[in-house]
Amino acid sequence: DAGITQSPRHKVTETGTPVTLRCHQTENHRYMYWYRQDPGHGLRLIHYSYGVKDTDKGEVSDGYSVSRSKTEDFLLTLESATSSQTSVYFCAISDPAGGQETQYFGPGTRLLVL
Amino acid sequence: EDQVTQSPEALRLQEGESSSLNCSYTVSGLRGLFWYRQDPGKGPEFLFTLYSAGEEKEKERLKATLTKKESFLHITAPKPEDSATYLCAVQATGNNRLAFGKGNQVVVIP
Structure with a gap:
């Protein structure tokens, strides 16, 4: 399994409050991605990073x-x-320059905004 | 804009009843087509990458094929543990982003 952890795994918060989700990898991959997954939609890309x-x-x-x-x-x-930001958030990593085109996903963070 | 359509949305199979899942795509230039498996409450798990029309890949009871317009994921003699949602995604040439379909939810009944 790719070494990807996400924290927290579950969070309940109130409308208007700030929330930070963390993705940590031990693979030294250059690219990292944040997706959200909602019923009736495929995984949708929020932001990605191609380096520090x-x-x-x-x-x-x-x-x-x-x-x-x-x-x-x-x-x-x-x-x-x-x-509307209630969703399941997934982090993914890849390293195309290192021959690793495939994106590997973390376990997800389930966020509920009340 | 890259688009991926998966059908059927949901499929119920008897154990041992083979079937196929379809992934139709439009992309400016295909760099790769990816299949993932997702179990409830978990992240997508990588299965296959296909790069060019005519390519096939196999893993246990799963076989993925690719044409210029679609990919099929064939499930041969499925078992209950093959129950999952199968996700298809495409990556365009010159792009590191993936465009995902909505998934095929498969339930295999013992």
């Missing part, structure tokens, strides 16, 4: 920000959580 301090937006980035200060950690922040 290098990030870019995905298809559903509004209301989210990310940071990557170390290779192994990629943080997703909801500045002011809304009920």
Whole structure:
């Protein structure tokens, strides 16, 4: 199994509060991604990172920000959580330059915004 | 815009009853097509990558095939432990992003 952990695994929060989700990898992969998964939708890309301090937006980035200060950690922040951000969030990693095109996923964080 | 459509959305099979899942895609240029398996409450687990039309890959009771417009995941003589949601995704040339379909939910009944 790819060495990817996500924390917390479950979180309940209230509308308007800030929330930060963490993804940690032990594979030294260059690329890291944040997805959300909702019923009736496929996995949708929120943001991704292609190196330390290098990030870019995905298809559903509004209301989210990310940071990557170390290779192994990629943080997703909801500045002011809304009920529409209730979802399951998955982190993924890949290393195309290292011959690893495949994205490997973490176990997910289930977030409920009340 | 890259698009992936998976059918059927849900499938119930008797143990031993072989079937196929379809993934139709449109992409500007295909870099790779990926199949994942996802169990309830868990993250997607990688199964296969296919790169060019005519390519086939197998793993136990699963076989993935690829044409220029679609991919099939064939499940031969399924067992209850093959029950899962199977996800298809495409990656376009020059892009590290994946576009996912909504998945095929498979239930295998003993």
